[in-house]
Amino acid sequence: MRHFLTLKDFSKEEILEIIALAKDIKQETKKREYKPYLKNKVLGMIFEKSSTRTRVSFEVGIYQLGGTALFLSTDDIQLGRGEPLRDTARVLSRMVDIVMIRTYEQERLEEFAKYSSIPLISGLSDKYHPMQLLADYMTICEYGYDDNLSVAYVGDGNNMAHSWLMLAAKIGFELRIATPKGYETDKKVLSDALEFAKISGAKIVVSHNPAEAVKDAKVVTTDTWVSMGQESEKVKRQNDFRGFMVDKNMMDYAKKDAMFLHCLPAYRGFEVSDEVFEEHSKEIFDEAENRLHAQKAVMVWLDKHR
Numbered sequence: 001m002r003h004f005l006t007l008k009d010f011s012k013e014e015i016l017e018i019i020a021l022a023k024d025i026k027q028e029t030k031k032r033e034y035k036p037y038l039k040n041k042v043l044g045m046i047f048e049k050s051s052t053r054t055r056v057s058f059e060v061g062i063y064q065l066g067g068t069a070l071f072l073s074t075d076d077i078q079l080g081r082g083e084p085l086r087d088t089a090r091v092l093s094r095m096v097d098i099v100m101i102r103t104y105e106q107e108r109l110e111e112f113a114k115y116s117s118i119p120l121i122s123g124l125s126d127k128y129h130p131m132q133l134l135a136d137y138m139t140i141c142e143y144g145y146d147d148n149l150s151v152a153y154v155g156d157g158n159n160m161a162h163s164w165l166m167l168a169a170k171i172g173f174e175l176r177i178a179t180p181k182g183y184e185t186d187k188k189v190l191s192d193a194l195e196f197a198k199i200s201g202a203k204i205v206v207s208h209n210p211a212e213a214v215k216d217a218k219v220v221t222t223d224t225w226v227s228m229g230q231e232s233e234k235v236k237r238q239n240d241f242r243g244f245m246v247d248k249n250m251m252d253y254a255k256k257d258a259m260f261l262h263c264l265p266a267y268r269g270f271e272v273s274d275e276v277f278e279e280h281s282k283e284i285f286d287e288a289e290n291r292l293h294a295q296k297a298v299m300v301w302l303d304k305h306r
């Protein structure tokens with residue numbers, strides 16, 4: 001049985017296989033062909049943080065696959081009152097077929113997985129957001145930008161930056177990350193990515209220079225400066241990230257027809273200007289839609305590998 005907790009656990013071939021499945025499922029969905037790949041299966045969704053896209057796409061996704069979802073907010077279940085995660089894992093394993101968790105520490109996902117006899121999917125942790133990256137790469141492929149790909153990530157060295165590192169390292173493309181000083185990516189995640197890069201041929205560069213990172217990039221991306229759980233650092237972060245907004249000037253360094261991606265939610269006037277956001281809204285909302293298709297593919301894939 002496999003879990004989906006980080007792209008680190010997946011080979012390039014497996015990532016591409018899931019994306020190919022997502023493309024097929026998307027085509028079927030567009031024709032309103034809802035094949036019941038997961039008939040009568042129940043997905044438990046534990047949210048310890050807020051969500052729009054992840055919640056809606058998982059819930060709609062399992063429904064379209066013939067199953068159903070349970071939304072389990074920690075405000076409502078005993079986990080929020082101190083019931084151990086390992087006990088929650090063992091109870092859910094006996095009642096539902098697949099679980100998705102959005103949480104803080106990656107270790108919480110690992111602990112749940114250790115005690116779970118059903119597949120677990122990460123819906124984001126402080127360390128990684130692997131589902132988002134499947135949707136992002138699927139979008140890049142749909143636009144035909146996967147050949148000779150170079151991606152610039154400008155902003156916080158956070159869960160999104162870490163997931164980009166893992167994706168680039170596994171697939172083997174060029175990734176340049178620029179963060180402000182003090183907001184670099186995790187050293188261990190970077191060193192793991194550099195190890196995988198030796199095999200895949202990925203070219204990974206980290207710096208504090210956004211213009212240099214964006215130069216000639218085919219895809220430019222960013223994320224919020226204030227992730228969930230960091231609200232008390234908001235003012236400091238907004239000051240420290242000055243000069244890292246992706247605006248028209250910054251996009252001018254990229255290739256002429258470069259894509260701009262954003263996992264959303266976006267904070268215009270901070271990590272991205274309204275002008276850049278609106279100019280690239282087609283690809284941004286294609287990216288958001290692809291969460292639905294990519295997640296359906298992951299659920300089907302995990303079910304097949306039980």
Ligand code: CP
Nearest residue numbers: 051052053054263264
């Ligand atoms: N991108 C993303 O995961 O969005 P939500 O926080 O709305 O789920």
Ligand code: NVA
Nearest residue numbers: 158223227228263264
């Ligand atoms: N880095 C952001 C991503 C939101 C989808 C956060 O963790 O809040």
